[in-house]
Amino acid sequence: ARLNLLSTLRSAVPWQKVRAEKNLSSSGTAVKVKIQREDFRIVKFRQRADTVTIFVVDASGSAALHRLSEAKGAVELMLAECYVRRDQVALIAFRGESAELLLPPTRSLLRAKRELSALPGGGGTPLSSALELTTQMIDRSCRDGATVGYVILTDGRANISRDGTQGREQAIEEALEVAKSMRFLDARGLVIDTSQRANRNSEKLASTLDAVYLPLPHADAKSLSAAAQANLA
Numbered sequence: 001a002r003l004n005l006l007s008t009l010r011s012a013v014p015w016q017k018v019r020a021e022k023n024l025s026s027s028g029t030a031v032k033v034k035i036q037r038e039d040f041r042i043v044k045f046r047q048r049a050d051t052v053t054i055f056v057v058d059a060s061g062s063a064a065l066h067r068l069s070e071a072k073g074a075v076e077l078m079l080a081e082c083y084v085r086r087d088q089v090a091l092i093a094f095r096g097e098s099a100e101l102l103l104p105p106t107r108s109l110l111r112a113k114r115e116l117s118a119l120p121g122g123g124g125t126p127l128s129s130a131l132e133l134t135t136q137m138i139d140r141s142c143r144d145g146a147t148v149g150y151v152i153l154t155d156g157r158a159n160i161s162r163d164g165t166q167g168r169e170q171a172i173e174e175a176l177e178v179a180k181s182m183r184f185l186d187a188r189g190l191v192i193d194t195s196q197r198a199n200r201n202s203e204k205l206a207s208t209l210d211a212v213y214l215p216l217p218h219a220d221a222k223s224l225s226a227a228a229q230a231n232l233a
Contacts, residue, residue, distance in 0.1 A: 007041035015039075050146040051087040052105045053078070054137050057116075058154035058194065059095040060125035072116055074192075077225035078151065079116075083109040088146070090137055091115055094130035096123035097164045101133060105141060124166065127158035127205075128174040131182060138187045148187040152211075155195035156202030172201060179208040192216060192227070 012035045019034035055075050075091075082089045089112055091103035102115040134150055141148045158171040182189075189211030193202035198215035206213030214227050 002043045004041040004043045008035065008039055011041060012036070012039040050105075050141075050144070051085070052090060052141040052146045052148050053082055053087055054090045054092060054134060054141075054148065054150040055079075056092045056094070056099075056130055056134050056150060056152040056154075057119065058125060058127075058130075058152075059093045059119050059121045059123075060157075061095075061122045072119070074153070074222075074225045075116055075151075076113060077222065078229065079109055079112050081225070081229055083107070090141075092130060092133055092137070093119050094126050094133075095121065096126070097129075097160055098126050099130035099133045101137070105137075105146075124160035125154075125158050125171070126160040126162075126164075127154065127156075128162050128171065128178050129160075130154075131175055131178040132162070135178065135182050135185065138182075138185045142186050148185075149189070150187055150211075151190045151192065152205075153192045153194050154202060154205075156193065156199040156205055157195070158201070175205065176208050179205055183208065183210040190214065 012033065015036075016034060019036075055078070057072075057075060079089055086107060088105040088107055089103070090101070090105045091112060093100055093102050102119070103112055106112065130152075134152075138148050138150065157168070158175045159166060159168045161167060161171050161174055189206075189209050191202055191206035191209065191211050191213050193199050193213065193215040195202065203213050203215070216223060216227060
């Protein structure tokens with residue numbers, strides 16, 4: 001807090017005549033300016049809370065065949081928007097048997113783009129592992145006082161369980177179980193369905209997460225980015 005001198009004087013001035021009559025000196029001269037406790041005005045500075053946007057990118061074989069390049073382009077555009085707003089961004093990728101935190105929360109657009117461009121595609125879709133890692137990141141960021149949002153770009157075709165075993169039915173069931181706990185976190189979510197045709201698994205995932213669902217089978221990177229900005233703003 002800091003004294004706001006102008007506001008303090010403005011508060012005190014209307015009362016000067018009344019106060020002068022009550023506070024005459026022994027020589028009969030009124031006190032020039034009488035400021036009382038209730039006149040003081042201060043300025044309080046509110047620190048803007050950090051905003052963290054977590055991008056969770058499906059780099060598995062099914063996604064890589066169709067939309068990984070578009071997803072990368074969309075994330076790059078969204079990263080640029082975050083950079084303008086001075087938001088922090090984090091990047092999680094999942095493929096093969098596990099998810100990986102490629103980039104912890106940062107404001108470095110260059111680092112984010114470098115990690116994204118080097119992201120290979122192929123392998124299985126360990127969606128439950130990605131959601132668990134996202135949960136940890138959200139929890140950590142919220143504990144630091146940040147406002148958190150996440151964008152999941154996936155075709156929803158989970159086929160790798162948390163223990164690394166293959167099997168679509170079990171993998172999808174595990175992913176939905178993790179999603180049930182994620183929905184209670186203090187974070188806004190967006191699921192972008194990157195499959196060529198709207199996928200029921202992706203829609204169910206978004207519903208379980210209580211997140212916005214966007215099926216964009218024919219959208220380019222610019223459309224993906226615009227949709228994400230509109231729904232997370």
